[in-house]
Amino acid sequence: MKIKDLPKIILLIWLALAISIAWSLYSLRWHAALTSAMTLIMTIVPFRYEDRFQIKLPRSFTIVIVLFIYATLFLGEVGDFYQRFWWWDVVLHGGSAVAFGVFGFLGIFMLFQGDRFAAPPLAIAILSFCFAVSIGAVWEIFEFAMDQTFGLNMQKSGLIDTMWDLIVDCGGAFLGATSGYLYLKARESGSGGPLAGWIEDFIKKNRGYFNKVRSKSKSK
Numbered sequence: 001m002k003i004k005d006l007p008k009i010i011l012l013i014w015l016a017l018a019i020s021i022a023w024s025l026y027s028l029r030w031h032a033a034l035t036s037a038m039t040l041i042m043t044i045v046p047f048r049y050e051d052r053f054q055i056k057l058p059r060s061f062t063i064v065i066v067l068f069i070y071a072t073l074f075l076g077e078v079g080d081f082y083q084r085f086w087w088w089d090v091v092l093h094g095g096s097a098v099a100f101g102v103f104g105f106l107g108i109f110m111l112f113q114g115d116r117f118a119a120p121p122l123a124i125a126i127l128s129f130c131f132a133v134s135i136g137a138v139w140e141i142f143e144f145a146m147d148q149t150f151g152l153n154m155q156k157s158g159l160i161d162t163m164w165d166l167i168v169d170c171g172g173a174f175l176g177a178t179s180g181y182l183y184l185k186a187r188e189s190g191s192g193g194p195l196a197g198w199i200e201d202f203i204k205k206n207r208g209y210f211n212k213v214r215s216k217s218k219s220k
Contacts, residue, residue: 007059010066014040017074031150032078039073056205060198068096082156089156093165094172096139097132101176102195104131106202109180110209121184129177136169 017040024033043066050057057065072092075081081088105128112119140162143154155161179195186196203210 007063009063010043013043013066013070017043017070020074020078031152034150035073035077039069042069042073055209058198058201058205061202064099068092068099072096077152077154089161089165090168093136093168097136097169097172098176098179098195100132100135101128101173102179102198103176104128104135105177105180105183106199107131109184110206121181124184125177125181128180129173132173132176133166133170136166136173140165 017036020036021033021040024030024036046057046062046065049055071081071088076088076092105124108124108127108131112124140155143162146152146154176195180199183196183199
């Protein structure tokens with residue numbers, strides 16, 4: 001995706017992060033500078049991933065991904081939103097788990113659309129749930145590693161914080177995987193799930209990876 005095609009909100013976030021890095025270095029706030037730099041790098045990763053694997057991400061996907069990273073690392077750590085707002089961590093973990101449930105569904109659905117595989121909607125949904133929960137568990141390991149290595153406080157209250165995060169992750173993963181399941185069932189019944197628009201938008205932009213969906217739509 002070219003710079004001129006990027007949503008303005010993403011460009012504004014990149015500008016804010018660049019200013020934060022420069023100001024933090026000038027004022028010798030090394031933790032803020034490091035966190036801002038990490039946030040900037042991680043918000044660029046989705047676009048590198050898109051170019052590397054030739055997968056087209058809908059604008060809504062890229063905006064959500066960048067906003068989540070910005071809210072988690074920059075606002076959460078540098079802006080201290082985790083301390084200011086008790087619900088910040090819950091919302092981010094729940095929202096990210098829903099998103100990862102959908103992303104996991106799309107990735108697994110993509111594989112099972114090939115000629116080599118076939119699986120019922122429930123099996124794909126279960127695998128999507130497991131994928132999203134796994135990402136949540138890896139994130140908790142990342143928080144622990146950052147706390148131990150750089151003396152941060154990403155885990156807040158330690159074990160209690162970690163367990164509540166995992167519980168919220170499971171709930172969000174269930175909602176995301178269920179949305180994928182409902183989308184697959186909708187292809188049979190004509191009804192729709194709460195995130196069917198997101199899923200359909202991704203599939204339309206990546207038709208080459210969804211052979212069976214394409215053939216079905218042509219046959220109608």
